[in-house]
Amino acid sequence: MNIWWIRRDIRLHDTPALAGALEKGRGVLPVFVLDEHLLAKPAEKRQAFLFSGLRALEDDLHRLGSGLVVRSGDPAEVLPQLASEIEAYTVYAEEDYSPYAVQRDRELAGKVDLKLVHGLGVHPPALVTKADGSPYTVFTPFSKVWKALPFSNYTHPAPTSLPPLPSLTSEEIPATPSTDHFPTGEMEALRRLDAFLSGPVRDYADARNRMDLDGTSSLSPYLRFGMLSARTAVSAAMETARETDDTMVRKGCEVWINELIWREFYQAILYHFPFVLKTAFNAGLRNIPWRNAPAELQAWQQGLTGYPVVDAAMRQLNATGWMHNRARMITASFLVKDLLINWQEGERWFMQNLVDGDPAANNGSWQWTAGTGTDAAPYFRIFNPVLQGKKFDPLGVYVRRWVPELANVPDRYIHTPWEMSPLEQSAVNVIIGRNYPQPIVDHASARERTLKAYKGG
DNA sequence: TGAAATGTTGGGGCG
DNA sequence: ACGCCCCAACATTTC
Numbered sequence: 343m344n345i346w347w348i349r350r351d352i353r354l355h356d357t358p359a360l361a362g363a364l365e366k367g368r369g370v371l372p373v374f375v376l377d378e379h380l381l382a383k384p385a386e387k388r389q390a391f392l393f394s395g396l397r398a399l400e401d402d403l404h405r406l407g408s409g410l411v412v413r414s415g416d417p418a419e420v421l422p423q424l425a426s427e428i429e430a431y432t433v434y435a436e437e438d439y440s441p442y443a444v445q446r447d448r449e450l451a452g453k454v455d456l457k458l459v460h461g462l463g464v465h466p467p468a469l470v471t472k473a474d475g476s477p478y479t480v481f482t483p484f485s486k487v488w489k490a491l492p493f494s495n496y497t498h499p500a501p502t503s504l505p506p507l508p509s510l511t512s513e514e515i516p517a518t519p520s521t522d523h524f525p526t527g528e529m530e531a532l533r534r535l536d537a538f539l540s541g542p543v544r545d546y547a548d549a550r551n552r553m554d555l556d557g558t559s560s561l562s563p564y565l566r567f568g569m570l571s572a573r574t575a576v577s578a579a580m581e582t583a584r585e586t587d588d589t590m591v592r593k594g595c596e597v598w599i600n601e602l603i604w605r606e607f608y609q610a611i612l613y614h615f616p617f618v619l620k621t622a623f624n625a626g627l628r629n630i631p632w633r634n635a636p637a638e639l640q641a642w643q644q645g646l647t648g649y650p651v652v653d654a655a656m657r658q659l660n661a662t663g664w665m666h667n668r669a670r671m672i673t674a675s676f677l678v679k680d681l682l683i684n685w686q687e688g689e690r691w692f693m694q695n696l697v698d699g700d701p702a703a704n705n706g707s708w709q710w711t712a713g714t715g716t717d718a719a720p721y722f723r724i725f726n727p728v729l730q731g732k733k734f735d736p737l738g739v740y741v742r743r744w745v746p747e748l749a750n751v752p753d754r755y756i757h758t759p760w761e762m763s764p765l766e767q768s769a770v771n772v773i774i775g776r777n778y779p780q781p782i783v784d785h786a787s788a789r790e791r792t793l794k795a796y797k798g799g
Numbered sequence: 800t801g802a803a804a805t806g807t808t809g810g811g812g813c814g
Numbered sequence: 815a816c817g818c819c820c821c822a823a824c825a826t827t828t829c
Contacts, residue, residue: 668800675801719800719801720801721829722802722828723801723802723829724801724802725802726803729802730801789802789803789829797829
């Protein structure tokens with residue numbers, strides 16, 4: 343019997359590690375290890391999503407005649423122990439390229455026969471390189487090579503039955519609150535993929551930036567845990583584009599695939615430059631004089647900055663564990679460039695609260711915003727939260743949804759409520775400084791401050 | 800996957 | 815009718 347060690351492939355469709363384990367007809371034991379390293383991290387919403395996803399997978403495995411063995415501890419101890427209990431031949435796992443995972447797997451590889459197979463993205467990071475094998479640090483050439491690499495539409499079919507489990511002790515998957523906003527499991531993931539590609543993808547190129555519309559795929563949590571295979575997502579989008587004569591649909595598919603390539607770009611960056619988790623990619627920007635401003639950091643975290651779009655976004659994150667992509671850029675720019683607070687504070691807060699929080703994408707995006715990263719936004723590219731709000735939430739629908747105290751503010755003031763006269767304020771029951779904060783910084787002067795700090799740093 | 804500052808142009812008000 | 819000025823609209827440059 344082989345072991346299928348489940349990590350970021352919580353699914354049965356297109357699962358190379360499971361297919362590998364089944365290949366020689368020796369039977370398979372699906373295993374999940376509750377690694378204390380991962381449990382120790384404060385990330386309740388993501389853990390809840392993970393555990394309910396595991397329960398869904400366990401149900402599916404039962405239906406196929408198998409099941410799921412859960413053990414807690416250090417994988418480098420747990421798996422050799424389990425392997426000896428069933429006299430396993432080989433442990434198959436989908437390769438994870440993050441520094442922690444690489445180290446963990448290296449340790450285990452000395453103790454059992456571990457076979458890592460690619461399945462996290464479409465192309466393994468070591469394959470999308472320049473001719474001399476060196477990594478890309480700019481997105482566009484990376485994406486060109488990514489697109490030029492041969493892409494096989496073949497995806498491993500989900501098995502229709504599995505051999506029964508030997509009798510083994512297994513632990514309970516920890517009980518967690520339900521994840522209302524993201525029903526879990528691969529059925530839901532595949533349903534969402536289908537729903538997105540049969541409708542919203544047509545307007546995706548523009549609507550994806552609109553915070554007041556549901557124009558995104560909302561698949562990120564499923565991709566994060568492999569409840570949806572990235573290869574399945576890309577093949578489906580390619581097929582949708584191929585089968586339509588609607589140029590809008592084709593454009594939407596193209597733009598969406600590009601977003602999926604961004605995920606792999608940052609996976610590759612983390613693989614080739616693991617130090618980015620500790621410090622700025624750009625060595626010239628490691629000494630920016632960040633402000634130590636706990637009260638302002640907290641105002642940002644709680645959605646009480648006085649800038650409606652920023653507050654709406656932070657409250658959406660706190661309430662749902664997810665934030666619109668445009669809103670992520672706006673809130674990140676606000677923390678870094680308006681408050682001049684270290685991007686690593688924002689990185690940590692997002693990792694604690696995002697259901698889809700992924701070290702590679704999260705770090706890459708924060709460094710992009712801070713201008714410290716690969717392919718970075720120039721340091722002088724500073725978002726104006728008012729203009730961003732007007733552009734991407736023109737009627738304030740998003741703001742009103744998440745900042746209910748502003749519900750009655752007229753459209754023309756919804757992104758600048760402090761501009762209302764005292765009379766107008768009391769008419770809509772929004773007294774700035776009383777039941778909605780005064781902006782905690784003045785954008786124009788904050789901008790000047792940041793430009794100076796970056797020039798010095 | 801910016802925004803602000805600065806430059807240019809052209810219509811219209813007005814003496 | 816003419817020249818001057820203002821400024822909106824757009825383009826370019828700068829941060």
